[in-house]
Amino acid sequence: MTQGSVRLMTWNIRYDSQPDNVTVQETVGSLPDPLTEPVSFLNLTGEQPWSTRRIRVYQRIIGEDVDMIGFQEALERQYDDMHELLGDNWGCVGVGRDDGAVSGEFSPIYWKKSIFTLLSNDTFWLSETPFDAGSKYTNAGSVRIATAAHFLLNASGKRFTYINTHLDDQSDKQRQYGASLILWRARSEASRGSTVIVSGDFNSPTVGNEAGAYRIITGQISPLAVNQTFQEAYAVHGRGVVDFKMLDLRTQLPSISVAGNWATYTGFNGPEDTREYSQIDFIFGGNNGGWNPILHKIETQLTDDGVLASDHRPVIADLQI
Template sequence: MISLLFLFFIVSDCVTTAFAMRMATWNLRFDSKPDNITVQQSIDALPDPLVEFPFQGVHGEQPWSTRRLRVAQTLLSEDIDIAGFQEALVRQVRDLAELLGDDWSWVGVGRDDGKEAGEFSPIFFKKSKFTLVSNDSFWLSDTPFEPSRFPGAGSIRICTATRFTVKEPSSSGPQHFAYLNAHLDDASDQQRQLGTSLILTRARFEAFVNGGPVLVTGDFNSPSTGSDSGGYKVITGAQPPLPINATFAKKFDAGGVGADFRMIDFRGQAPRQSVSKNYATFTGFTEPNDTSDWTRIDFAFGGSTRGWNATGYKVLSALQDDGTLSSDHRPVFADVSLE
């Protein structure tokens, strides 16, 4: 009897009921100053770390070839498991894949042609932690199944949708979840409302038809308060969604259930002592003391059907001592347990 009990406790201790992970979302700022500098050349050009440099000696936006090592260093030092990025051109996606290492994989397409042209909203994930079950992309427009721009929007906008299975064993069976990552428009609040209506429809479908927790990240270009916050209000259920493409609505019909389904902001769910005091996620490439354009437009959400628990949330500065900003956005991190 003693040996059987001992075996029971060993087995119970090896099988977990919740899976803890750290996720991130970061608008990387597109490669607006392209050059031919390789990743290895950037590494080779790193200065002696023991030599002091002029503090805040650099100002304004720096090339991606300068910023990419700092982006990767931040992500790796935070020990993330999965992440959604925005504004990444194909060079930036490939650079990140190289810098993050062999345990990482990614999915996503360029928004301009559904292949490699234009900005990606890719999802990166650790292969040792997750098995990719499926992925696809849809456009945040009136014709979501093809590369297209919403009338009045500043750019073509896209959402990457995935489903994963957690590799870590669970006493309740395989754990799976859906994860959507998007970038909404900077010029049109109408597009942001339409885009979040599409995302909410897809998230509801994943929650009620495919089952499991649903996570959403992205640059919504829609603050949580103010006259241009329609996108945030739609996805959080504070405002009704807009009518969407009928074919999309039919394909991702949740069977008439979940009318009150919404996404819940992780910043308001994590314990308050575990929420960073950095609030703004967009800072621009302005001087450190110029906060005139600072705002919170990058979010991490969980579906109202839950199956998740937010245990921490933080926004890190993108500014280094030499004055270089890794991006005009700050990285957002959320600690989440899947239950």
């Protein structure tokens, strides 16, 4: 990695749909000898329990030498497990979307304390009443949130804002409204001179009938009108940034620096079954600048034994901030 850069990751790690009582230490203690060849390659198929998948998530993070992560779909157990695995050298913030505490899925942010200092953080709900914990957009499939945090880059003293989110999987209108709220908040931060990074599972492709959220966040179409109280709480300073929008990092690099895979969502199908492949997970940077992209890549989540760490692949970007 280029000197002076930081490595960001966004990853929907799939909620703990098959809960059990296996502890992190029990999973670690049952790991096979790394020199022993699997009994057979790709012998496991389909979704595996979180107690199996969590080690693969951790190993990918450490193997890629990631500095900051935005997860999606993490339940309280998963939030705690990743904190335990990553250790005290990492910080983390996030709340459960259903109650603003521990119930429901988190969209948490983790960071290396040696590289970043957390200055403040908050959560807002992607609904018509964004300050009401547990509120859901009309006719959306689920409650949706965004986690916002202000950080100091320790080496340079540079400050930046990071917003991590997960938009709805059923309502395109919610996705568009959620993207509009996030864009407003990002524009407000930018108007105060902050570099802004946004990441998450947008459930919105780059083109097609369900691309509204992607097109709004990237400035291709106008955002929806959002809650007035939210606008006042995050007012735009002065005139703000003219034509503010978020830029998809992979579009800001030469093709040779956009590596790895294309699809970010694969499902838990076998590696030869590509019917569900799509590109819906992104890392964006505000067009007010303050960041310089170096590399973008979409990594695999499959290991030789057939375990898929998630139904999404991790998206990674190297940036100078």
